[in-house]
Amino acid sequence: MAQAPDHDPVAAAAPPPGAVPATITGDLLCRTDWSRTPLGPREQWPHSLSIAVSICLNSRFPMFVWWGPELTGIYNDAYIPVLGKRHPDAFGRSAPTVWSDIWDVVGLQAEAVMLRGEATWNDCQPLQMERNGYSEETFFTWSYSPIHDEQGVIRELFCACTEETPRVMAERERDSLLRSALDTVENLGNWFDHAPGFVALLRGRDMVFEMANEAYYQLVGHRPLIGRKVFDALPDARNQGFEELLRRVYDQGEPFVGRAMPLSFQRVPGGPVTERYIDLSYQPVRDKSGQVAGIFVQGSDVTEQVRVAEALKQADRRKDEFLATLAHELRNPLSPIRNGLQILKFKLPDDPALARTRQMMERQVSHLVRLVDDLMEVSRIGQGKIELRRRRLALDEAIASALEATASQAQERQITVHQDIAPGVWVDGDHDRLMQVFSNLLTNAVKFTEANGDIWVTLRQEGALAVATVRDSGCGIAPDALDHVFEMFSQGTVHQRSGGLGIGLALVRQLVALHDGTVSAFSEGGGRGSEFRVQLPVHPSAAPFAVPASAHVPPDAAALRRRVLVIDDNADAADSLAAALAVEGHDVRIAYDGLAGLDTLMADGSDVVVVDIGMPGIDGYEFARRVRRSDVAPMPRLIALTGWGQHRDKTRALEAGFDLHLTKPADLDVLRGVLQSG
Structure with missing residues (x-):
């Protein structure tokens, strides 16, 4: 016989790592x-x-x-x-x-x-x-x-x-009640009248109303029912599928259950047609010999629940549309800012301080772009569809970027940030996403730490794990909130004054999980501060990641001179992009609407056309369709550059005839590669 297991927690060996539920x-x-x-x-x-x-x-x-x-x-x-x-x-x-x-x-x-x-x-x-x-x-x-x-x-x-025992016992009891109902139907009137929802009893193959409660009468408009065939009493319920369902239940002796079934009828003869939604159950009733003798009808009017559910769906669709519009409106001003930084890159004197400032601005613009993208990904977080651009990464680089991004917030509140960060802890990760993880954790720490408080950031390698912590001296987390801090839209679960979108920590958990890691929260309660610990697997290779030397080639040495037409009704975006491309040696022309751009292209030709989508006159889609139908030679490469960046927008652009879809603000390295590739 097998030896009995020992459940003594003292004697038990420490369990190996793994996701064991707290059950x-x-x-x-x-x-x-x-x-x-x-x-x-x-x-x-x-x-x-x-x-x-x-x-x-x-x-x-x-x-x-x-x-x-x-x-x-x-x-x-x-x-x-x-x-x-x-x-x-x-x-x-x-x-x-x-x-x-x-x-x-x-x-x-x-x-x-x-x-x-x-x-x-x-x-x-x-x-x-x-x-x-x-x-x-x-x-x-x-x-x-x-x-x-x-x-x-x-x-x-x-x-x-x-286990089916409760159901079987309930069915036995139900069948007993229904058999009694057929034999002593007059004694069940009171039970029917007080039953939850509407109920009725249909007798025989002709399905004649034997009983109906007050809720059933209210549903159908107080028509005369008792003693009448069901569809003689309710003729407007014909041709809606109910007649076939009742006949099948009677002939086959099998029950039917329907959810949110639409029912259209006139509550008052000659009155307007009313549409209701009902949860419905047809249960065959058998006589003492076991033969089907009638049908027990039970249900409830769920019209309001259906309408509420539909309203929630519409609200969710409107939310998605709002987020898409918001992202579009945020991306449009970011485009000329990024273009302007590209111009400054080549025009400013070789001043190290100015270069550092420009680089800082470029990083923050890139970070803001990623935040806008995250806003669009709220609906995708729970499905784990966030894409990572992973490479071998020194984790201290991502933490340093996050510290830089949040430094001004800490300085404003005179919070001291203590750093104990070990270099050379390598992970397989997306720099921007991991920076976002620690930016969110640091932002939370700053938000919930009183002025003149302290924040401690550490990074260590512990065996096969990179372990980073963000600890603060702030107001702490209540014990009953610790289990909920990483839930989506969990505003107010950490502290009463949390605010925000409520996606920050949920996004942290998803991003860390996508990196095959874990994040956990600890706090000893109110006023005792809190700590967030991120654990990631270290990269198996010891050699540092090397960026290829050819990743960036000076434009004057490698760029091919192209004839480029920029079409955008946002003058700042068009002018700044044209100036950035001109600095790199390209021959650039500008048009501020689709029709003017089409005229310019037909008159002068172009190698590449960069086109906004939402423009007056004709939009970018129509512009692309007209170019593809034209006999312009040579046929240019068409690049859609737009603030609309959802998957359906990219698909629509390619279907219209574009060669490439880029989301504003454009990554000029990507655009440069397109121009160099011919």
């Missing part, structure tokens, strides 16, 4: 000394077992895993009610020992799975079970599935199950 069974998993069981130490478990256990413990559906010849069992919290008093002793024990009272049923199925790999399915199977100190009749639906190890050998049985 009853998750705690049992960590506290059990698995070396004393047939499974052995957790760190030596096969990958297939670890994955199956992780799926099981993180599910809210009743599940368990039986592993190996002894069928050692591990289950989740949702399965505990099934066990009754067998929990927690059943955790880590052999299944035949735990379920000896029903092993004659389930054991044969387990054998079919483990020996022959035959998956099983049981629908509402009766089991006489003794789990709470007495024998009881139970019903379960479950499936047994084999799981193979890395060598293809069946080592494990995985089960998802649901």
Whole structure:
């Protein structure tokens, strides 16, 4: 017999790293000394077992895993009610020992799975079970599935199950009530009238109203019902699918349940047509011989809930449209700013102080562009669709950029920022995204630290992990808020005066997770400060990342002279981009609307045309379509440069005939590469 697991937290070995849910069974998993069981130490478990256990413990559906010849069992919290008093002793024990009272049923199925790999399915199977100190009749639906190890050998049985006992008992009681209703229908009037929602009883194949409660009358406008066939009483309900549904329930004896079904009818004969939405249940009613004798109708009017849900959908669509418009309006002024910085790069004297200032401004413009992009990605965060531009990165570089970006905020509040940052801690990461992680953490720390307070930023390599912390002396986090600080739109969960969009820490968690890391929050409570700890896997290579020497070539040495036409109704954007390209030696012309740009192109030709989308006269899409239909020679490369940067905008631009879609403010290195490529 397998040795019983030891759940003593003192005697248990420290669990290996892994995502173990904070649940009853998750705690049992960590506290059990698995070396004393047939499974052995957790760190030596096969990958297939670890994955199956992780799926099981993180599910809210009743599940368990039986592993190996002894069928050692591990289950989740949702399965505990099934066990009754067998929990927690059943955790880590052999299944035949735990379920000896029903092993004659389930054991044969387990054998079919483990020996022959035959998956099983049981629908509402009766089991006489003794789990709470007495024998009881139970019903379960479950499936047994084999799981193979890395060598293809069946080592494990995985089960998802649901207890049907309450439903079966409820159905028995319901059927008993309905049979009584057919025999003594007159005694049920009071029950009908006070039932939640609308109810009615239809008798016979002709489906004649036998009973209907007040809620049903209110729904259909107080028409005469009792003794009439359903569609004689409600003729305007025909041709909406209900007649076919009722006939199928009666003929097949199978119930029907519908959600938010539209129903159009006149509450007053000759009056306006009203559309309502109803949750509806048709239940066949059987006589003593078991034959269908009628249909029990039950439901509720959910029109208001449907309208609220639709209003929420419309509000969500309007939110997306607002964010897209806001991002567009923010990108437009950023475009001439970035272009102007590019001009200053080549026009300013070779003054180190000016160069540092310009570089700082370029970094902050780039950071602002990324923030605008993040605003657009709010709806994508939960789906994990944020794209990273990863490379080998010294993590102290991203932290230094974040410190620089938030330095002025700390200085304004006279907060001292203490740094203990180890160099040479390398990770595989996106510099801008990791900078955003630490910028958000530092901004939070500054926001919630009183004037003349302190912030400590540290970076260390601990084994295979890069560990960075941001700690403050601020007002701290209440214990009941710690579990919610990383949730989307969780305003006010950290401190009463938090404010903001409520996406900062949620974005931090998502970005860190995309880097295969974790972030956690700690606080001893109000007035005791808080600490956020970011852990990232270090890069496996020891060699530093080298930027290719050809990443930037002086324009006068490598750029090819191109004839470029810039079309944009924003004069600042058009003029600044033209000036930036002219500095690099290109022959640039400008037009301030689509029609003027089309005339200029047809008259003088061009190698490349950079076109805004939203313009008076004709927009950028129409401009591209007209150029592609024209006989202009040579045919220029068309580049859409716009503040509209969603996926559908890029698709629409390419469909209109553009060769490339760039989002404002344009990355001039990208644009330079396009021009050099011909």
